[in-house]
Amino acid sequence: MLDYHRFCQSKHLHAHEGLNASQIAQAVSLARRTGAYWLPQEHVRPRQPQPHPSKLDSCKPAMVRRLERQPYAAAQVFQRLREPGCAGS
Numbered sequence: 001m002l003d004y005h006r007f008c009q010s011k012h013l014h015a016h017e018g019l020n021a022s023q024i025a026q027a028v029s030l031a032r033r034t035g036a037y038w039l040p041q042e043h044v045r046p047r048q049p050q051p052h053p054s055k056l057d058s059c060k061p062a063m064v065r066r067l068e069r070q071p072y073a074a075a076q077v078f079q080r081l082r083e084p085g086c087a088g089s
Contacts, residue, residue, distance in 0.1 A: 002034060007044040014039055059086035 002010075006028045013019045013027055025035030038044070056063075063080060066072065072080070080086075 002038050
């Protein structure tokens with residue numbers, strides 16, 4: 001992934017030094033295809049993290065209800081998570 005600093009370096013090298021995508025990629029330590037992709041772009045877009053489901057999603061509502069009724073110690077929460085029906089640990 002390209003960070004903002006290398007993006008600005010790439011734009012500067014292209015605009016002021018006249019380097020092509022391969023030369024820029026070598027100068028800023030990028031793969032040639034990455035340099036060629038980002039060169040025509042107007043601004044860098046940070047990567048958006050993809051949400052991943054948790055193993056605990058199936059038992060979270062029940063665990064929250066239990067914790068609202070009575071605060072458990074961490075060892076007790078762990079024991080509850082190991083009960084059948086909950087895939088997490």
